[in-house]
Amino acid sequence: MNERKGKGGRKAVRDGIENGKVVQLRPEPATGSGAAAPEGEDRRFRYLDSGIWRRRGDKELVFICGPVDVLAESRDEEGQNWGLLLAWHDRDGHRHEEAFPRALFAGDGNEIRSRLADGGLTLGAGTAAKAAFLEWLSSLTSAERARSVTRIGWHAFGGRSAFVLPDETIGEAGERVVLQTTDREASLFGVAGTVEDWRREIGAMCAKNSRLVFAASCAFAAPLLAFLGEEGGGISFKGDSRxxxxxxxRVVASVCGGTGQNGAGGYIRSWRSTSNGIESTALASCDVLLPLDEMGQLDPREAGEIAYLLSNGQGKARSTRTGGARNVARFRILFLSTGELGLSDLNREAGKATKAGQEVRFADLPADAGAGMGLFEWLHHEDTPDAFARYLRAATGRIYGAPLRAFLRQLTDTMTRESEDELRRRLRARIAELAESWLKDHPAASGQVRSVASRFAMVAVGGELATEFGLTGWDDDVAGVMAGLCFDVWLAERGTVGRREEEQAVQQLRDFIAKHGEARFERWVDSNTPEGQQVEAPDLPPGERFRTQNRAGWKRWIKEADGRSAWRYFLMSDGMVEALSGLNQRSAKVVLTERGFLLPGRDGKMSALISPPGHKKVRAYEVTAAILGSDEGDR
Structure with missing residues (x-):
């Protein structure tokens, strides 16, 4: 019995050995989806389902990271900015793809390790693992190629135009295109809901509201900047809070994108930044609308500089560590801003004058539509402005991002079907038509006013094109009509169709004289007027209250042609330069002469020789008292 038992036991052991499977302590390289070995596998590394390992000796392996696929090697049009396009799955099984510049491999590798770890890839720890990681990266190659770009927006590939977003390239490029940057910024171009949802729940609510239609049209117009060859710039909704x-x-942001956490609000940027920070923000928003909230957070000392930076589309020139010139950041943006303060208010806080060029590039538009409901003119199904605003905030929290992508797809399809030159001529003709219709009653409008009219017209064309594509739900002429209303309000707020420098010249000289009257203008009182008439006792000037300090010139009590006596101001050269600071001095003096405020000398020069009491002859600018009280002087 025991013998039979022993024989049966030995047979069971033999059967177990013959039918058993070999179990390896370390798995062999797999050939399934877990394998990540590139072409020409380097024998120093093993690619297993568990990840990538570095051989060290005959048996010992060092864990580098989880499985990674090498999809392609990337480079730009000039054969620069080489990189690797890698793919991996995070711990939840979600796939990630990102292009990394090879320039990141030249350092300690911490930046690229950080970005991979942030994407959910498991990394080996320890000095040996980090060294093996850099060694592995340097060994990677691929026969596949991709085209790398360093910013989003329009790019030309072999005569064809394509629009690059962080996660998608819209248009025909001939090969795969990847956004490849040394610093990664979270994508704000999320999508939630459909175009139909946006048109029904947000676009339809914009109708009959000039500011909302104009704002949404800005988002559709931004990608047209490069196509039409228009300059960058922006509009700011200025007005009281609430x-x-x-x-x-939020409405305009919902056209472009958003984030899961904040909805369309996640696409909005803040003005609270330095000029360097705004530059990087602008580069990440090239060819799309940049919404900027609360301009009052901007440092007043940098306001004018930032206005030029955003509109000119060019960042600061910087040097490298060796003293060479770095590549200057270049971008094209249309921005929409909000704030209780405008650009001129911030410049005034900083003690600076607002240049006409800044005003043209950065147009302040009153936010209040004048209907007693703040920015709104029509509340649709809501009873109060506050309820309507709450509805739009809720809708833009759920629906965002789809209209921009649909607009770009249809635009690139139109550019394929229709000649790009023909489409460009058609849109430019419409811009000119709208601008001229708005200025038909102002034939003498300055180039500055016409420039702003063209920008507003381009915004209108963006809205009209989106309507043509079936994205907005508006009637065909709504975008043009609403943009025209906004332009009329901007022009009325500006107060003149002339050149801003002309108004600034008069205003600055007026303010200078009014501010420094007794303090910096020494009294010049004599018994005879220039015409030889005796000054009567009742015509004596008012009594002196202050002693002149830091003299800018003289003021002389003179009987005018109408028989009344008034002060005549004589500014020395330094005083006039100070009064017209920030302006083109010669142009400003010409304007003041044409307006009759500045009286030229008898020798034809703008200044004349005078002999104030107790002084030798000196050349000064003679300014009439009319500058303190009227827009036109003596002619």
């Missing part, structure tokens, strides 16, 4: 400015910004 009138609906931020709601309008």
């Amino acid at each position: 009138v609906g400015k931020s709601t309008a910004l």
